[in-house]
Amino acid sequence: MKIRSTTKSLILSLITLLIIQCGGNEDVNETLSNSMDESSQKVESSIEIDTSENDFEFVPPSPIQIASILRKANMPYEDGLTNPTENADKYSTQYKQSLNFGVYACDLAYCVTNNKSTEAAEYLKTVKKMSSLVGLSAVFDNESLIKRFENNIGNQDSVMNLLFDIQILTDDYIQDNELRDLSVIYFTGAWVEGMNIGTHTIVGNTDHKISVLLSEQMTIAESIIRGLRAVENSSDDLVDLTDHIEEVVEAYHNLWSVKKEGENIEYLDVELTHDEVVSISDMILELREEITM
Amino acid sequence: MKIINHKLFFSLVFVFIFLLVPQFESQKGGEELSPYQAYLVELKEYRKNCRNALKPFRYDGSITTHFSYKEYIYAKEVEIATIQNEEYRLSFNAMGVKNEGITIRIYDKASRFTSRVLLYEKENVSNTEFTIETTPLVDKLKEAKREDGVEEEIIKHVRLKKLYIDYIIPATDREIEMDQETGVEYKVVTKGAIILAVGYDNL
Numbered sequence: 001m002k003i004r005s006t007t008k009s010l011i012l013s014l015i016t017l018l019i020i021q022c023g024g025n026e027d028v029n030e031t032l033s034n035s036m037d038e039s040s041q042k043v044e045s046s047i048e049i050d051t052s053e054n055d056f057e058f059v060p061p062s063p064i065q066i067a068s069i070l071r072k073a074n075m076p077y078e079d080g081l082t083n084p085t086e087n088a089d090k091y092s093t094q095y096k097q098s099l100n101f102g103v104y105a106c107d108l109a110y111c112v113t114n115n116k117s118t119e120a121a122e123y124l125k126t127v128k129k130m131s132s133l134v135g136l137s138a139v140f141d142n143e144s145l146i147k148r149f150e151n152n153i154g155n156q157d158s159v160m161n162l163l164f165d166i167q168i169l170t171d172d173y174i175q176d177n178e179l180r181d182l183s184v185i186y187f188t189g190a191w192v193e194g195m196n197i198g199t200h201t202i203v204g205n206t207d208h209k210i211s212v213l214l215s216e217q218m219t220i221a222e223s224i225i226r227g228l229r230a231v232e233n234s235s236d237d238l239v240d241l242t243d244h245i246e247e248v249v250e251a252y253h254n255l256w257s258v259k260k261e262g263e264n265i266e267y268l269d270v271e272l273t274h275d276e277v278v279s280i281s282d283m284i285l286e287l288r289e290e291i292t293m
Numbered sequence: 294m295k296i297i298n299h300k301l302f303f304s305l306v307f308v309f310i311f312l313l314v315p316q317f318e319s320q321k322g323g324e325e326l327s328p329y330q331a332y333l334v335e336l337k338e339y340r341k342n343c344r345n346a347l348k349p350f351r352y353d354g355s356i357t358t359h360f361s362y363k364e365y366i367y368a369k370e371v372e373i374a375t376i377q378n379e380e381y382r383l384s385f386n387a388m389g390v391k392n393e394g395i396t397i398r399i400y401d402k403a404s405r406f407t408s409r410v411l412l413y414e415k416e417n418v419s420n421t422e423f424t425i426e427t428t429p430l431v432d433k434l435k436e437a438k439r440e441d442g443v444e445e446e447i448i449k450h451v452r453l454k455k456l457y458i459d460y461i462i463p464a465t466d467r468e469i470e471m472d473q474e475t476g477v478e479y480k481v482v483t484k485g486a487i488i489l490a491v492g493y494d495n496l
Binding site: 058060061062065068069167168171172175176212213216219223264266267268269 | 353355369373401
């Protein structure tokens with residue numbers, strides 16, 4: 001009995017060792033070759049574009065830029081538009097946590113760009129809390145981030161710089177750890193929240209520039225859909241969300257103001273009528289509820 | 294109890310010899326990193342430089358595109374969304390392209406569209422860094438639209454909502470090397486990476 005157990009332990013150890021060794025060989029095979037191969041032949045006529053659904057690479061606008069655009073469009077800050085920080089505790093699935101990490105990142109940027117320091121401090125803490133749930137705790141573990149924020153409350157430029165630093169750290173961490181799926185889902189949350197904040201203001205505003213803002217966000221939605229469709233092992237909830245975003249985009253393309261532009265829609269900003277804005281806004285608000293409830 | 298102790302002993306020996314010792318070894322000095330790991334560390338530094346080159350534009354995002362040289366030419370595509378009529382700066386850092394140079398092409402549409410317009414091209418890109426801005430790209434698009442007979446009234450409102458960046462990876466013959474320990478031959482996978490950082494004019 002004793003020998004069998006010992007043998008088992010040895011066999012287990014050997015198997016594990018073999019697995020490790022096999023993994024090690026991959027490193028050898030992937031050794032970077034610095035040799036320049038001058039004899040390679042270029043075949044310009046047939047270039048395979050390696051853009052399979054799983055290899056979709058997209059640089060979306062950052063949540064900070066979305067918030068800055070809202071600010072530049074002279075959209076006044078409105079209380080109650082952001083997702084309450086208390087809601088953070090009720091998101092129990094990775095899917096909801098990832099989405100709402102993006103929602104709160106956008107809310108944080110919205111508060112900072114509007115110089116709402118007290119609110120921004122709360123959102124920074126919530127973003128930090130959510131980051132640990134979605135696997136980005138390394139980005140926010142640095143206590144100096146929070147201290148830097150507290151020391152600069154009231155100094156919008158410094159707080160904005162801090163936000164940019166957080167964005168850079170997040171982007172780097174996502175790339176270093178190949179968390180592409182997480183980045184798509186988190187950006188989706190940020191995008192929906194940006195739209196939610198924007199549409200509330202748009203509906204009560206007749207400024208044509210603001211309705212243009214809504215239409216251009218639909219272009220980004222198309223990229224989001226492609227990114228979400230490329231997420232590996234996506235849950236039913238994620239598939240449903242993607243379908244819903246697709247419905248919004250389809251509804252947008254069926255609007256008269258959009259249809260009349262024909263194929264020029266690819267290059268032109270579209271001014272929507274007030275009724276059109278309201279119809280799309282309603283769909284956005286439903287999407288936002290689906291994410292944050 | 295003895296059996297458990299025996300098992301525990303073997304497990305501990307195993308953990309020490311095969312898991313901890315290599316880690317101690319690799320922590321002794323930076324030279325213990327494999328060439329590929331060292332390359333990844335280098336890329337982090339390039340990424341910083343790439344972002345710094347965006348100034349005075351504000352950082353919006355970045356993406357590192359890794360690729361392997363294959364025995365046939367192929368391309369990888371990156372999509373960038375731009376907001377409003379902002380001026381954007383694209384900062385490319387190709388210091389991670391250490392082998393044969395790649396070609397960078399920027400289009401207004403994705404590769405699935407045959408009617409897309411080539412807005413920018415740079416060949417043989419390796420061991421270099423540079424930036425470009427979007428205004429000349431928009432001008433080029435307007436010029437193409439003008440040639441297509443699009444009305445001037447429409448052309449003056451034309452803007453780029455998205456950019457598609459194609460990295461064309463040239464074909465290379467893969468070297469064959471032999472594993473010194475096992476004697477097994479394998480094809481060396483030659484890798485490269487190009488970093489793109491995107492910034493927008495904050496005015």
